[in-house]
Amino acid sequence: MNRNDKKTRKPAVNKNKGKIDPNKTKTFVVHHETSLIDYLCEKLPGQSRRNVQRIIANHQVAVGGSPTSLFTFHLYPEDEVTLSWTRIQKRQRKDLPIIFENNDLIVINKPSGLLSVASDREKGRTAYRLVQEYISQTDRDARIFVVHRLDEDTSGVLMFAKNYATKEILQKNWQDIVKDRAYYAIVEGEDISDEGHLKDYLAMSDVTQLMYVTKDRNRGKLCITNYKKMASKNGMSLLDVHIDSGRKNQIRVQLGNIGHHVIGDDKYGEPINPIKRLGLHAYELVFTDPLTGKVYDFKAPLPDEFKKLFWKTHQQIKDEKLAEELKKKPSKPVSRPKREAQWQKQSKKPKRR
Numbered sequence: 001m002n003r004n005d006k007k008t009r010k011p012a013v014n015k016n017k018g019k020i021d022p023n024k025t026k027t028f029v030v031h032h033e034t035s036l037i038d039y040l041c042e043k044l045p046g047q048s049r050r051n052v053q054r055i056i057a058n059h060q061v062a063v064g065g066s067p068t069s070l071f072t073f074h075l076y077p078e079d080e081v082t083l084s085w086t087r088i089q090k091r092q093r094k095d096l097p098i099i100f101e102n103n104d105l106i107v108i109n110k111p112s113g114l115l116s117v118a119s120d121r122e123k124g125r126t127a128y129r130l131v132q133e134y135i136s137q138t139d140r141d142a143r144i145f146v147v148h149r150l151d152e153d154t155s156g157v158l159m160f161a162k163n164y165a166t167k168e169i170l171q172k173n174w175q176d177i178v179k180d181r182a183y184y185a186i187v188e189g190e191d192i193s194d195e196g197h198l199k200d201y202l203a204m205s206d207v208t209q210l211m212y213v214t215k216d217r218n219r220g221k222l223c224i225t226n227y228k229k230m231a232s233k234n235g236m237s238l239l240d241v242h243i244d245s246g247r248k249n250q251i252r253v254q255l256g257n258i259g260h261h262v263i264g265d266d267k268y269g270e271p272i273n274p275i276k277r278l279g280l281h282a283y284e285l286v287f288t289d290p291l292t293g294k295v296y297d298f299k300a301p302l303p304d305e306f307k308k309l310f311w312k313t314h315q316q317i318k319d320e321k322l323a324e325e326l327k328k329k330p331s332k333p334v335s336r337p338k339r340e341a342q343w344q345k346q347s348k349k350p351k352r353r
Contacts (some may be wrong), residue, residue, distance in 0.1 A: 024085040029078065036061065036073040039081065060084045063143075065118035066132035069142050076164050080118065096134050099157065099298050104166045106131060107285075108145060109300040110158040112277045116149040131160055147171060151249065155266070156183070156282025156300045173290045175246075180286040182243040184302055185251055186279030186309065187260040188271045190232035192239070198225040200255045206271050210268065211249045213257045223247045225254045231310040235272075236263060238310050251280060275305040 027217070028043050040052045040061070047055075059067050067088040075081065097109040108131060110116065115126045127148065135142045144160040145167035161167035200213045201220030214220040224244035231238045237260070237352055241251055252262050261269040263279035286297045 004196055012129060024329070028081045028083070030075045030081060031077055031079070034075050035071070036063070036068065036075060036081070037071040039075055040083070043081075044083075055083070059087050059089065062088055062129075064128050064132065064146075065126050065137075066129040068136075070139075074141075074143070076145075082118075096130055099300060100296075104162055105159060105296075106135065106162055107157060107159045107298045110150055110155055112153050112155040112281075112303075115152045117146055128160070129157055132309065136163070137329045148174070148246070150282055151278075151280075153278035154183075154280045154282060155277075155303060157285045157298045158282075159285065159298065169290055170287075177290055178246075178285070178287045179280070179295070180284060181243050181246065182284035183243070183251060184230075184281045184283050184306060185239045185255065186275075186306060187237050187239060187255055188235065188263060188264045189260050190235060190237055191234075192229060192237050192258075192260045195228045196226070196258075198227075198258070199223075200254055200257065202250065202253060204248070211240070211253045213253065221245075221247055223250045223254060226254075233310050236274075236309060274309065277305070279306070281306065290339045 028039075030039065034042075036056065037049070040056070041049055044052060044226040053071060055061060056071055057069050059069050061068060061083055061133070062074065063075065063079055063082065064079075064081065097111070098106065099109055100107040108127065110127050114130075117128045118126050128144065132144050135144060142162070144162055145164060147159050147161050147170050149165055150156060150158050161170060186211060200223050201215065201217055202211050202223045203214045203216070203220040204211055222245060225241060226244070227239045227241045229237050230240050239255075243250060249268070252265050252268050255262060256265070256268045261271040263271050264275065264277055265271055265279075266273075281303055282300065283302065284297070286295065286300050288295050
């Protein structure tokens with residue numbers, strides 16, 4: 001018998017679990033309502049219906065980056081169906097930061113570094129997939145729909161619709177129903193004005209695919225950003241930002257254009273990066289439901305890493321107070337004979353039982 005046979009071994013961690021390799025997939029865009037099985041039979045004419053069923057049952061199909069094995073899964077226009085050469089495992093997240101949920105909406109506090117939806121380079125690790133797999137735990141037929149998006153490195157309030165009708169009415173009326181979109185932004189420099197109103201035209205470069213400020217109104221789209229300075233420290237400022245328009249990278253480009261880049265934003269500059277992430281957090285989304293007239297106000301708190309740059313923690317305050325007290329009352333040196341007498345006295349104390 002091998003002496004190592006009795007040892008318990010930890011199972012190897014598969015870092016690629018649940019990932020979708022874009023080099024081993026094929027993606028189709030849906031143009032009409034249909035079921036998943038009917039759609040794939042249409043797109044794979046060389047395969048029998050039974051073989052298509054096997055492919056779906058083997059978890060080789062994802063919708064919007066989220067795997068499904070349901071033949072009757074309902075598809076809608078603009079859905080992306082990904083066919084993988086290999087099995088796609090689920091990556092359920094138990095600690096999904098849900099802000100709000102009802103029959104029509106689900107809102108989360110999206111972490112920084114997580115895509116809102118699938119892209120050409122990343123099909124699996126998205127907020128969409130995490131939320132879809134979360135709601136599928138209780139209802140296999142349930143699904144979500146994209147209403148708006150946040151940049152990959154921006155954290156904060158992200159909302160999805162839980163039915164197609166809600167998604168359609170929200171997207172079609174988005175500019176009219178949204179009352180406020182607010183962000184916390186940490187920028188370089190303490191000399192930024194206490195408040196500002198930025199009004200620029202933004203366009204996308206055909207070469208770099210990055211946004212930039214232009215004076216050409218025919219080429220660019222109007223962007224309006226308002227901000228107030230909340231705090232300044234160590235060469236940085238924390239801003240409360242509200243946008244009247246929702247253009248790609250709007251806040252990052254407009255603040256960078258006035259010489260105050262968002263920290264960690266190596267896409268549009270080379271600012272400092274003390275918190276190892278982009279200093280941008282979508283903390284509030286206010287909108288009116290066009291059907292009921294109800295006003296929703298969703299909020300995500302200021303991230304801890306933002307607080308630490310500008311405000312002391314409770315423990316830091318306690319430590320500083322203690323240090324001040326010790327400075328005011330310096331301890332007197334104890335003579336050797338007196339110290340020995342104290343030790344003898346302590347050694348004679350009866351032990352507690």
